[in-house]
Every structure is written in structure tokens, then in C-alpha cells.
Amino acid sequence: MEKQQFIDELNELLAEEFEVEVSTIQPEGSVKMTLALDSLSLIDLVAVIENTYKVKISGQEMMQIKKFSELYDFLYERIEK
Secondary structure, eight states, X not given: OOHHHHHHHHHHHXXXXXXXXXXXXXXXXXXXXXXXXXXXXXXXXXXXXXXXXXXXXXXXXXXXXXXXXXHHHHHHHHHOO
16 A cells, blocks of 8 residues: 555544544644544544554554654554565
């Protein structure tokens, strides 16, 4: 899968799951602020990603991801392997 196609698909998924406009999801935007994540919804985010892309993400790894561009890179590396 091309990276841009993956990013578009992920943005659609996140926008639907967290009820935000796709246009608000920007590469340099804060994942936590854009999706209005608290500790409980952060767990939801991890679950959605793990179930959709069949990758494992530790809480520690997720806490280190601040921007959407970091999330894209992190996930794209793992789903391509």
C-alpha cells in the first residue's frame, strides 16, 4: 500500500471513530488535542489501530507519539513488514 493511501485511510478511520472532521487531522497536528483524547480514549485509539492493522502498540510507544506524522511513520513501518 502506498503511504499516502495508508494515511488517507487512517485519517478516515480516526475521523469516524473520534467524531472529528478529516480536515482537522493534519500531519503536524497533535494527536491528543485533535482527537480530544483522555487516558480512556487513548486506549480506544490503540484498540482501533491494533484491530484494523493487526499491529501491537504498547502504551509506552503510544505515549511517545505526539504528532500525526509520527503516528503515520510508526504504523506504516510496522504494517509494511
